[in-house]
Amino acid sequence: MSLRVFHLDFNSAAFRPDAVEAALRAAAASGCNAILWEVEDKVRWGTCPEAVHPDACSKDEFRRLVAFGRSLGLEPIPLLQTFGHAEYVLQNASLAHLRELPGEYDCYCASNPEVRSLLRRWIAEYCDLFGAVRFFHLGGDEAYHFGQCPHCASRDRIDLYAEHLLSVSEDLRRDGVKVCIWDDFSRKSTWWNKTPDECGDRDISPLCPFVLWNWDYSPETDFSHAAELAADGFDTVVAGSASCHGDDPFLPDWEHHLDNIAAMRRAAETPGVSGWCITSWSIRYGLKRLQLPMLASDPETALAAVLPGLASDAALRALRLAGAFDKRLAVFLAQHWTRYKDSRLAPSGWLAGRIADRACVVDAETLRQRIPELIAGLDEAAATLAKAGRDVGPGAKPPSFSALVLEGAHLKRFMLSALGAALELPGFAAPTTDSLMALRDRTIAYYSIEMTPSTARRAAEVVWNPFIDFFD
Numbered sequence: 001m002s003l004r005v006f007h008l009d010f011n012s013a014a015f016r017p018d019a020v021e022a023a024l025r026a027a028a029a030s031g032c033n034a035i036l037w038e039v040e041d042k043v044r045w046g047t048c049p050e051a052v053h054p055d056a057c058s059k060d061e062f063r064r065l066v067a068f069g070r071s072l073g074l075e076p077i078p079l080l081q082t083f084g085h086a087e088y089v090l091q092n093a094s095l096a097h098l099r100e101l102p103g104e105y106d107c108y109c110a111s112n113p114e115v116r117s118l119l120r121r122w123i124a125e126y127c128d129l130f131g132a133v134r135f136f137h138l139g140g141d142e143a144y145h146f147g148q149c150p151h152c153a154s155r156d157r158i159d160l161y162a163e164h165l166l167s168v169s170e171d172l173r174r175d176g177v178k179v180c181i182w183d184d185f186s187r188k189s190t191w192w193n194k195t196p197d198e199c200g201d202r203d204i205s206p207l208c209p210f211v212l213w214n215w216d217y218s219p220e221t222d223f224s225h226a227a228e229l230a231a232d233g234f235d236t237v238v239a240g241s242a243s244c245h246g247d248d249p250f251l252p253d254w255e256h257h258l259d260n261i262a263a264m265r266r267a268a269e270t271p272g273v274s275g276w277c278i279t280s281w282s283i284r285y286g287l288k289r290l291q292l293p294m295l296a297s298d299p300e301t302a303l304a305a306v307l308p309g310l311a312s313d314a315a316l317r318a319l320r321l322a323g324a325f326d327k328r329l330a331v332f333l334a335q336h337w338t339r340y341k342d343s344r345l346a347p348s349g350w351l352a353g354r355i356a357d358r359a360c361v362v363d364a365e366t367l368r369q370r371i372p373e374l375i376a377g378l379d380e381a382a383a384t385l386a387k388a389g390r391d392v393g394p395g396a397k398p399p400s401f402s403a404l405v406l407e408g409a410h411l412k413r414f415m416l417s418a419l420g421a422a423l424e425l426p427g428f429a430a431p432t433t434d435s436l437m438a439l440r441d442r443t444i445a446y447y448s449i450e451m452t453p454s455t456a457r458r459a460a461e462v463v464w465n466p467f468i469d470f471f472d
C-alpha cells in the first residue's frame with residue numbers, strides 16, 4: 001500500500017493536544033495513512049536535555065498522541081534531522097563544538113564521532129518513544145553548510161554524506177526499518193557551494209539504501225526529478241506542501257498549494273514512486289485547520305464544503321483572494337529572518353534596514369501595485385466569507401472555518417497596511433503603536449487556537465515587533 005503522509009512539524013510551535021488530535025482526525029478522514037512526526041525539541045528528551053523546549057510534552061503525553069494516530073490508521077514515521085536544520089540543538093553553547101562551522105548553528109559536522117554517537121543514541125530514544133516503526137526519516141534537507149569544515153572538505157561529498165547516513169542508521173537498518181531522507185543531495189542543483197561543472201556527472205548510487213523523498217513546493221512543478229529517481233531504481237516518495245515559503249503568517253496561499261498538491265498526486269502515480277507526503281512547515285505560523293481540507297482527494301470540494309452557504313466557485317474565489325501573497329514581500333517579514341529555523345526576534349532597526357535595501361529585491365512600482373491589489377482582494381474575500389455559514393464535519397468545532405479565515409484576513413490586511421505605510425506608499429497612514437500592539441494581541445489569540453500560549457506569543461512577536469519597533 002502506498003504511503004499517504006501528512007507532516008506534523010513542531011518547529012516554532014508547541015501545539016495544544018486538541019489541535020494535534022483534530023489534525024490527526026482530519027488526516028485520517030481525508031485518506032492519509034501515515035504521519036511524519038517532526039518533533040524537534042517539543043518532547044522531553046533524555047539524550048539531549050539541552051534541546052528541550054519549555055513547552056515540550058512529556059513522553060507519556062506524546063505517546064498518547066501517537067497511539068491516537070495509530071488508532072485512526074495513521075502509521076507514525078519519526079523524523080530526526082541528522083545533517084542540517086539542527087538549530088534547536090546547535091544554538092546551545094554547550095553543544096557548539098558539534099557544529100560544522102563555528103559561526104553557523106544549523107549544521108552538524110558529519111565527521112565528528114561525537115555527532116554520530118549522539119544521533120545514534122537519540123534515534124534509539126525515538127524508537128523507544130514511537131514503538132515499532134516501518135520507516136524512519138533522517139531529514140537531510142537544506143544542509144547548507146554540509147562538508148565545509150577543514151576535515152569534511154577534504155572528503156568526497158557524496159561519500160561523506162552516505163557514510164554519515166549509513167553510520168547513524170546502522171541500528172535502524174539492522175532492525176529492518178526503511179530509512180528515509182529528503183532528496184536534496186540527489187539533485188546537482190543543490191550540491192551546495194559547488195557549481196554544476198564542479199559536480200560533474202556524479203554517481204548517487206551510495207544513496208541506494210535510502211528512500212528518497214523528492215520535495216518540490218512550486219505550483220508549476222511536474223516532479224520530473226522524482227520520475228528520474230524512480231526510473232533509476234531509487235525508492236521514491238513525492239512531497240508537496242500545504243504551508244511553506246511564500247505563505248504569509250496568517251493564511252495559506254490555497255491556489256499555490258492546490259496546484260502543487262495536484263501535481264504531487266499525479267506524480268505519485270508514476271511507476272516506482274511509493275507514495276506522497278504533504279508537508280506543513282510550522283515556521284510559517286498559519287493555522288493547521290485552514291490547511292487540512294487540502295489533504296482530501298478532491299481538495300476543492302472539501303474547501304467548498306467547509307464554507308457552507310456559498311456557491312463552490314464563490315467560496316474558492318474568496319479563498320484564492322484571501323490566501324494570495326507575493327513572496328517577494330517576504331523579505332520584509334521577520335519570520336525566518338536569520339535564514340535559520342530558530343524563531344528569533346529580529347533586532348531593533350531590522351525592518352528599517354530591509355526597507356533601505358528594498359531596491360535590491362522589490363522595485364517601488366511593484367510595491368505600489370501589489371500591496372493595494374492584495375488588500376483589495378482581502379476586502380472582496382471578507383465580504384464573501386461573511387456570508388458563509390458554520391462548517392460541520394470531521395475536525396469542525398467552534399470557531400468556524402470561515403471565522404478563522406476572516407480573522408486571518410483581518411490580521412493580514414493590517415499587516416499589509418503597516419507595510420505600505422513603512423514603505424511610504426501613497427494612501428497608507430502610519431499606524432499607532434497602540435493599534436499595532438492590539439494587532440499583536442489579536443494574533444496571539446489567533447495562534448493560541450492551536451499553539452501553546454508561549455509559542456503563540458513568540459510567533460506573534462516575531463511578526464509584529466518589527467512594525468512596532470519601526471513606528472515607535
Ligand SMILES: [Zn+2]
Nearest residue numbers: 109110149152
Ligand atoms: Zn565537518
